[in-house]
Amino acid sequence: MAGTSLAAMGFGEAEAAVAAHVRPMKLANTTETRNTCPYCSVACGVIIYAKGDVRKGERADIVHIEGDADHPTNLGTLCPKGAALKDFVHAPTRLQYPMVRRPGSDKFERVSWDAALDRIARLMKDDRDANFLASNQEGTAVNRWTTTGMLAASATTNETAWCTFKVAKALGIVGFDNQARV
Amino acid sequence: MTNAWTDIKNTDLVVVMGGNAAEAHPCGFKWVTEAKAHRGARLIVVDPRYTRTASVADFYAPIRQGSDIAFLMGVIRWCMENDKVQWEYTKAFTNAAYIVKEGFGYQDGLFTGYDPEKRDYDRTSWDYEIDEDGYAVTDPTLQHPRCVWNLLKQHVDVYTPEMVERICGTPKEKFLKVAQMIGECSSPTKTMTSMYALGWTQHSHGAQNIRGMAMLQLILGNIGVRGGGMNALRGHSNIQGLTDLGLMSHLLTGYLNMPTEKETDFETYMKSRQFKPLRPGQTSYWQNYRKFMVSFQKAMWGDAATAGNDWAYDYIPKLDVPSYDVLRMFELMNDGRVNGYICQGFNPVLAFPNRGKIVAGLSKLKFLVTMDPLETETARFWENHGEFNDVDTKSIQTEVIQLPTTCFAEEEGSLTNSGRWLQWHWAAGTPPGEAQHDTWIMAQIFLRMRELYRKEGGAFPDPILNLSWEYHDPTEPEPEELAKEINGRALRDLTDPNDPSKVLVPAGKQVVNFSQLRDDGSTMSGCWIYSGCFNEAGNNMARRDNHDPDETGAYLGWTFAWPLNRRTLYNRASCDTQGRPWDPSRKLLEWDGAKWTGYDVPDIAPNAKPEEVGPFIMNQEGVSRLFARGMMRDGPFPAHMEPFESPVPNVFNPKMRGNPVARIFQNDVAQFGTSEEFPYAATSYRLTEHFHYWTKHNRVNAALQPEFFVELSEELAAEKGITPGGWVRVWSKRGSVKAKAVVTKRIRPLHCDGRVVHVIGIPLHWGFVGAAKKGFGPNSLSPFVGEANIETPGYKAFLVNIEPSTAPAGVVA
Numbered sequence A: 001m002a003g004t005s006l007a008a009m010g011f012g013e014a015e016a017a018v019a020a021h022v023r024p025m026k027l028a029n030t031t032e033t034r035n036t037c038p039y040c041s042v043a044c045g046v047i048i049y050a051k052g053d054v055r056k057g058e059r060a061d062i063v064h065i066e067g068d069a070d071h072p073t074n075l076g077t078l079c080p081k082g083a084a085l086k087d088f089v090h091a092p093t094r095l096q097y098p099m100v101r102r103p104g105s106d107k108f109e110r111v112s113w114d115a116a117l118d119r120i121a122r123l124m125k126d127d128r129d130a131n132f133l134a135s136n137q138e139g140t141a142v143n144r145w146t147t148t149g150m151l152a153a154s155a156t157t158n159e160t161a162w163c164t165f166k167v168a169k170a171l172g173i174v175g176f177d178n179q180a181r182v
Numbered sequence B: 001m002t003n004a005w006t007d008i009k010n011t012d013l014v015v016v017m018g019g020n021a022a023e024a025h026p027c028g029f030k031w032v033t034e035a036k037a038h039r040g041a042r043l044i045v046v047d048p049r050y051t052r053t054a055s056v057a058d059f060y061a062p063i064r065q066g067s068d069i070a071f072l073m074g075v076i077r078w079c080m081e082n083d084k085v086q087w088e089y090t091k092a093f094t095n096a097a098y099i100v101k102e103g104f105g106y107q108d109g110l111f112t113g114y115d116p117e118k119r120d121y122d123r124t125s126w127d128y129e130i131d132e133d134g135y136a137v138t139d140p141t142l143q144h145p146r147c148v149w150n151l152l153k154q155h156v157d158v159y160t161p162e163m164v165e166r167i168c169g170t171p172k173e174k175f176l177k178v179a180q181m182i183g184e185c186s187s188p189t190k191t192m193t194s195m196y197a198l199g200w201t202q203h204s205h206g207a208q209n210i211r212g213m214a215m216l217q218l219i220l221g222n223i224g225v226r227g228g229g230m231n232a233l234r235g236h237s238n239i240q241g242l243t244d245l246g247l248m249s250h251l252l253t254g255y256l257n258m259p260t261e262k263e264t265d266f267e268t269y270m271k272s273r274q275f276k277p278l279r280p281g282q283t284s285y286w287q288n289y290r291k292f293m294v295s296f297q298k299a300m301w302g303d304a305a306t307a308g309n310d311w312a313y314d315y316i317p318k319l320d321v322p323s324y325d326v327l328r329m330f331e332l333m334n335d336g337r338v339n340g341y342i343c344q345g346f347n348p349v350l351a352f353p354n355r356g357k358i359v360a361g362l363s364k365l366k367f368l369v370t371m372d373p374l375e376t377e378t379a380r381f382w383e384n385h386g387e388f389n390d391v392d393t394k395s396i397q398t399e400v401i402q403l404p405t406t407c408f409a410e411e412e413g414s415l416t417n418s419g420r421w422l423q424w425h426w427a428a429g430t431p432p433g434e435a436q437h438d439t440w441i442m443a444q445i446f447l448r449m450r451e452l453y454r455k456e457g458g459a460f461p462d463p464i465l466n467l468s469w470e471y472h473d474p475t476e477p478e479p480e481e482l483a484k485e486i487n488g489r490a491l492r493d494l495t496d497p498n499d500p501s502k503v504l505v506p507a508g509k510q511v512v513n514f515s516q517l518r519d520d521g522s523t524m525s526g527c528w529i530y531s532g533c534f535n536e537a538g539n540n541m542a543r544r545d546n547h548d549p550d551e552t553g554a555y556l557g558w559t560f561a562w563p564l565n566r567r568t569l570y571n572r573a574s575c576d577t578q579g580r581p582w583d584p585s586r587k588l589l590e591w592d593g594a595k596w597t598g599y600d601v602p603d604i605a606p607n608a609k610p611e612e613v614g615p616f617i618m619n620q621e622g623v624s625r626l627f628a629r630g631m632m633r634d635g636p637f638p639a640h641m642e643p644f645e646s647p648v649p650n651v652f653n654p655k656m657r658g659n660p661v662a663r664i665f666q667n668d669v670a671q672f673g674t675s676e677e678f679p680y681a682a683t684s685y686r687l688t689e690h691f692h693y694w695t696k697h698n699r700v701n702a703a704l705q706p707e708f709f710v711e712l713s714e715e716l717a718a719e720k721g722i723t724p725g726g727w728v729r730v731w732s733k734r735g736s737v738k739a740k741a742v743v744t745k746r747i748r749p750l751h752c753d754g755r756v757v758h759v760i761g762i763p764l765h766w767g768f769v770g771a772a773k774k775g776f777g778p779n780s781l782s783p784f785v786g787e788a789n790i791e792t793p794g795y796k797a798f799l800v801n802i803e804p805s806t807a808p809a810g811v812v813a
């Protein structure tokens, strides 16, 4: 409106010059995705804005995260943690590659996923085969593996948790807990 | 939480005790502000520190950490004495009228049946008198001297306001003011909500803290109603979900239990789980245990679980101890009896007590695998960081494999909030580098091990070879596939028991909810309490209808709440014995003469007659329990217990240390300090700008609260010559940390049993990796002892000493 009336008064060129200096909207052409804050269990709704759309198989770079005004719990508000989520996603200490630290070494070395996973499967199987307790002194089947334990993450999804549960309990791991213990 | 965050707006009184919601759950606390602004609700805070929540409270009362039971029993005593009881509710909906067996008693801080050698109770006397039909005997007039009500009256009698002051350090007038405010909520039209968190759980008597408040809420008639309830605010975003799904040593999914080795076969396991009603006509919903258990076994092992092999009962490991919880595992590690450990999104070097013992344990492992989106101190426990992690790297022979995972923004799935809402979220960004989903990693480990077992054979491969793994892409199960498995489906046509020609659910279709699960192997369901989350109607967790008819705060169309999309647990108790709402202005449900209707999914069979069926359908009694029978290891009523490290002796039994039945490992006894050596009462907490150790990696949060500090009173600072902002050393029998001193009026010395007790506050956040300054955590100091029932380590009450100090080496002061 203001621009239009200015133009009517003969300031058309000035308007164009101003427009040329205006930064394009940061969130223009971004993909919006509904998510929830991963920190505390208030579980505030957030909207994530990304350049690109992962669901179309594109590379997507997250450029902004804000509160979801439609979410009944937080109604768009976020606390100092939720408000800074973008810097968690892009933290310089985000891990990128599998690493191994060899016994006695003072550094991590990069390894391939295959090498890391084969090594883990080997270490676990060897330990399980050596120490699995099939039955107790009374001859009751107890089928437990106590010499390898696992801590599961209570910030993972229910679906991840179920997948993790299946593997851990099927292997016979009894030293299995998550942050709820703490 | 029994209720939802959005329900808190319906309350008249908020009691924050054992938590600090304004600080730790800020956007949820907003609903307290709503209740205050629009209903005129009031807020009480009881805490050793004048917290951020206290700063907006109507009334604040100080308390010594670890003494909450005495305070709560004192309030119950005051309510009984002053007739502040919701009588109809208490008589009809609690076990107040139940008669307890002869022989039950309590003396010198101990209940009957204590065995000091075993550090355990024989709990046989902690039960009801049972008649010849197998029902509990009751006296609805509450006259019987051994009815629960009279036993409770006797039990709390000692907790006078004077005794509360003596134990808790809460001045008598302040205690009385709190009791009066709480007592007003015994009116059927006034409601109080309890908001608590780790300030209650992280004690060796944590469960009894919570029971104390739950009992108070019951006699006030505040459970099951709008604006009421017991609301555990909980920590991590999916801590509720991982508990529900049983990722714990002693659990299976949906609060089914891991079997013990005494339960040698399926029938023996089921024998103690019949859950016969203890009163005529009661629901006792756990009677369906077998259906849920068989459906779970079918979800795990599919066709390999048959009636002929006890539903593959042998495949589940059998416990020889109550649990291989984290404390036991680190004890075993220190003993050289653990070789491998996997930490998925978990940082025990900062999260578990007595850090020295944790690092020593990890150093004895053969291998450690970490899975995390971020660097952790645990993955780098072998790295020397001077005073901040003074280890001998060369001597540590542990092989560490660190795997990069995606974070919330790069993955899809559901998280269960503290109000039990399963909320679906979607992936928005491309993961960095080669980071992978946890589901992919778990599948890879599983598939590679299964392949090795196929090729090489080995120890009992059956549960691995037969694990149900029917995914479209076995190397990466999709979130929707996993969610459907959790919900469950029919494996054969499910026919109507009354009309076998009618198919209710055709084979292969999702069950609508757990009411369709069966114990004959014809259904499968990963986690019965979640059943209904993803049925033939679709993914109910992804629903986004935020309408709220009549603004009750229920939001039934928003995502999915377990169980059955119910938003307020025990909501049948929001009505009187005739089925009429106690408070018509806060109606949740009502009985229309034929069925229950209202704003929420009824927590009772829809046609269960109000005069006949009790509201606490999960209990064999049909009512709630003021007396817990033998269900808790440390007593059927909460009784005052001191922390293991306490500045004062237990007034009821000076010889008793901590919780008399808490498990203690011999190695740790020598590491408990006394109040002579360590005179100050320490406690730990989180700051609003931080989330545990993750936000250390975030520049914004690291800058907002940049430096490790401890808080102490002006009085103690003066006594010790500590200057505000100066360096101090704080140490316990287990470790030592250096911090900046925050000298504050927010902490005041307490007067307990004739002594001055100084409190020292120790926030948690800092470590040695990430964007934040290096620092320490309270776990360098806290003791290695767990809660007696559940083994949650205590971080809220332990002893330390303090002195002025200098900066850690290499740190610019």
Ligand code: SF4
Pocket: A037, A038, A039, A040, A041, A042, A043, A044, A074, A077, A078, A079, A080, A081, A082, A083, B024, B025, B026, B027, B028
């Ligand atoms: S924004 Fe804050 S209050 Fe909301 S879920 Fe995240 S951490 Fe919790």
